[in-house]
Amino acid sequence: MAAVDLEKPFDYVVVGGGTAGLVIANRLSENSDVRVLVIEAGADRSSDPLVLCPGLVAGLYGKDEYDWNFTSTPQPTLNNRVINQARGKMLGGSSALNFLMLLYPSKGNIDAWAALGNEGWDFDSLAPYLRKFATVHTPPQSSKDLCGLTYHNEDLAKGDGPIHVTFSEGYNVTNQAWLKTFAGQGLEVTTDPRDGRALGAFQNQASIDPVTHTRSFAATGYYNPEVAKRSNLVVLTETLVEKIVFDTTGDEPVATGVEILTKDGEKKQISANLEVILSAGTLQSPQILELSGIGSKDILEKHNIPVIVENPSVGENVQDHPIVCQSFEVADTTPSGDVLRDPNVLNALVGMYQASGAGPLGQSTISVAYSPLVDSSGIVSPEAKKELLASHEHTLTTPDAQAIRKLVESSDEATFQFLLFPTQVSIPDVPKSMAEYILPVLPENYITVMTILNHPFSRGSVHISSPDVHAAPVWDPKYNSNLLDMELLARGVEFVERLVDKSTPFGKLLKDGGKRQPEGLVATDLEKAKEIVRKRQISVFHVSGSCAMKPREQGGVVDARLRVYGTKRLRVVDASVFPLEPVGNIQSVVYAVAEKAADLIKEDRKSL
Template identity: 75%
Template sequence: MAAVDLEKPFDYVIVGGGTAGLVVANRLSEDSDVRVLVIEAGGDRTADPLVLCPGLVAGLYGKDEYDWNFTSPPQPSLNNRQIRQPRGKMLGGSSALNFLMLLYPSNANIDAWAALGNDGWDFDSLAPYFRKFATVHAPPQSAKDMVGITYHDETLAQGDGPIQVSFSEGYTVNNKAWMETFAQQGLSVTTDVRTGKALGAFQNQATIDPATKTRSYAASGYLTPEVRQRPNLVVLTETLVTKILFDTSSTEPVATGVEVLLSTKKTQTILANQEVILSAGTLQSPQLLELSGIGNPTLLSQHSIPCLVPNPGVGENVQDHPIVCQSFQVLPDTPSGDVLRDPALLQSLVGLYTSSAGAGPLGQSVISVAYSPLVDSSGILSPSAKSAIFAPHEESLKSSPAQSHVRKLLESSQDEAAFQYLLFPTQISIPAAPKAMTDYILPVLPDNYLTIMTILNHPFSRGSVHITSSDPTQKPLWDPKYNSHELDLELLARGVQFVERLVAPETPLGKLLEQKLDGKAAEAGKSRLPEIVATDLDKAKEIVRQRQISVFHVAGSCAMLPRGKGGVVDSRLRVYGVKALRVVDASVIPLEPLGNIQSVVYALAERAADLIKEDRNGR
């Protein structure tokens, strides 16, 4: 990179070159009169085959050059296990190391954002931005033949956005059986999930470029060679922002720039004429606010940081989708990704991928999905059964507007997905103290497995993330406080009970699995992980305690809410109590969206860019 004059002020300084930050950088720098700087703590890995090849994602986790690799304190509700949380540490952020799944939220889910006090953040207002970020490719005939996809609405596949979205061609009898099994439970998707109204099993799209079979993510889509050539856009990598700078001479402090630690270990001040835009992610945007004096005064004083703006909401309201991973041994002729434990086979497939334009399974994503209402061992719950679950928590839920909205979504809505189920092609292991995400996904058992994952889409529990030091090089402490609201465990256990219906011997999916001859043999657990079967609610709860981890959708730590309700930013994403400072990333999400959240982050960032442009132009 050519030498950059960092002494000359920029119009916008964007802290974080991740999923949201690069969207904003691209859109703001479309105006040649606006000078934009992106500062990324990680490196530029846009040519790295581990990032680009979908099937090599396991090679990214736990390595300093790719992954911040957060870990939680022991979680009391999970048998005191620690949980790992990978976060992207490179251009593209977590879009560079996720599992490439693209899903969409529901109408009611997003409408709840607006109902919490955020005008203009309803589903209809955000819908154009879901189209803007993506180019959606039609499913190939092979995919239609194997898994149907009759619900894919070509009239919705509009837009020519930077992110390439496609279906794969490697779906197998496993995916087909998944669709058929849910259909037997009355859960067949009949409408395109992008409409915001869908329940049932479906084949999700993935952020894979179908022409190259490579990962399509924020860095490849929004920071193309053409965009990088813009003279008004500067991207600074391997540079750590240590704090935000303010002019405190007026009544309300004004953000004027940032202090950074360059790769040379030199400290540098960089000024912003218009705004500082914080896009460091759910776990690190609140860290920078606290290091800069915005946060809970008690916490700041503990670390000798002068309090500029007292706001105890900073770093609170953290939400994450809990996911319970149950692995089932497959019959000898059932496909399983566990065969890739063989180094020779893996090397052969890498050779095929590199020599044949992305051919073979390493260029595909074959995870299948289902959206489900509240269910248990009996199937879909009746309205009275749902009410009976929530009734004991009536008073506690009334005290929180957000939790009241969650209850309404789950109890009253007829088409809201309480659970998301995933069919994952390999075994999942759950060590008590994993070193990285890799410890979960690399096969450790000699037999071959599939994993059914149960995700609670709308958790009631709230965690936190806060600094533990005034040293900006020290990671903040993320404590998800999983199942701290007892309803989460109650609901997850029922979702796990439903899995028993999916794997029963008579279902299409069950016919692909090793089955036991009697209940006693089943309790021995020879064909599944863990060695417990959800024959009742208590056993299902123990499976949650043993097998729940994170599905890596952390959000909410700088929530977009009224200030008096714990908000950190307003509905234009401006930080309360200061001027010229915004937050644009998943941390502003006030209520966790259902499904994998990358589509929501892209759409949010696209809309944020428009808001910033409007404010600059006085509209």
């Protein structure tokens, strides 16, 4: 890349070249009169085979060149275990190391965002952006044959966005049995999940390019070679933003640029004529705000950081989908990804993939199910649901909690997301990285059923531990700190016993009398189910909410146009602004929010 004049002001400075940041940069730089700079702490790995090959994702985790590799504080409700949180440290951010799952939020879920005081953020307003980011490809015949896909609505598949969305070729009897087993529980999907209403098991799509069988993510989609040629778009990699710079001479502090640390260790200031847009992610956007003097007075003063805007909500309101992973030994004839522990098998599949993109390494075969509240008896009755929620009423006093309560009470909304994961999962007390969760260490072959709570009531935090930008922030998710989360999760774990019962199509694929993880624990009652949660719950890597979009007096950090309260010319655009955790995997919502944000920024430029 030619030398860039960093002395000349940019119009927009985007802090973080991740999933959201590259969307913003792409859309703003469509106007050749606008000069845009993206600053990314990681490198450009968009041609790295480990990043591009879907089946080699485990090779990214815990490596400094790819992964920030955060670790939580010990969690009291999880036997004081610490939880790993992989975050992408490269161009494309976490879209470069996620599991490629493309799911969509529910209508009630996003409508709740608007109801919390965010005008323009209802489902119908966001829906066009949920289409805009993607090019959705027609399912191959093999997918239709194995998974039905009768609910797939081609009218919702229009779009020519940068991210490729596909069904894989590699589904097998486990996916088929999964779908049939949920149908037997009264949970068969009849409507396309992308339309905002869906309960039951379905085959989700993945962010994979069907031609090249490679990961389709923000760096390859929104910063492709054609976009990279734009003379008005500059992307600086391996560069840290130390803080946002403000002009504090007026009524409100005005963001005028950023202070950076180059990869050569040189400090520089870069000016922004119009706006600074913070897209560093849920764990690092609040870190940068705090390092810049925006946050809790107590925290800032503790680290000798001058207070520019006092807002104790910065870094609070953190939400994350808890996920409980139960692994079951499979019958000898049942496929399991655990066969990849054999180097000969892995090398053969790598060779197949390198030759033509063929085989399992270019596919994603995880299956999904959405369900209302369920337990050992199946779908929980409305009366029993209300009784459970009423018993925790004293903890449900905030607008957030009331909104979630309404979603859990609804017969149309998914309290749980269940995942069929093709390999074993291990849960060490102190994992070195996410790879320790998913690399097979047990000699038997397993598949894993995962139980996710879509709408956790618990709220965590993330705050700076030091005025040094190199020091990782302290992330405390406070899982199950609202005890209702534990009650709900345990009931989901009880329901898993219905799925793996040997009378079901799914149960028939498991080894009769085979091992299970956690070993020796069967959810025959609620207390045993809670013990399984304590032993086997981790994060599903959907952290959000730390710079929440809501009214300031209700804990908001940004307004409905994503502008940081108490400042001018500063926005946050990433998952940290989500007021409530969306249903399912959040990749689609991050893209959609960023697309909508780009339009808001363009609109506001006209009034400057």
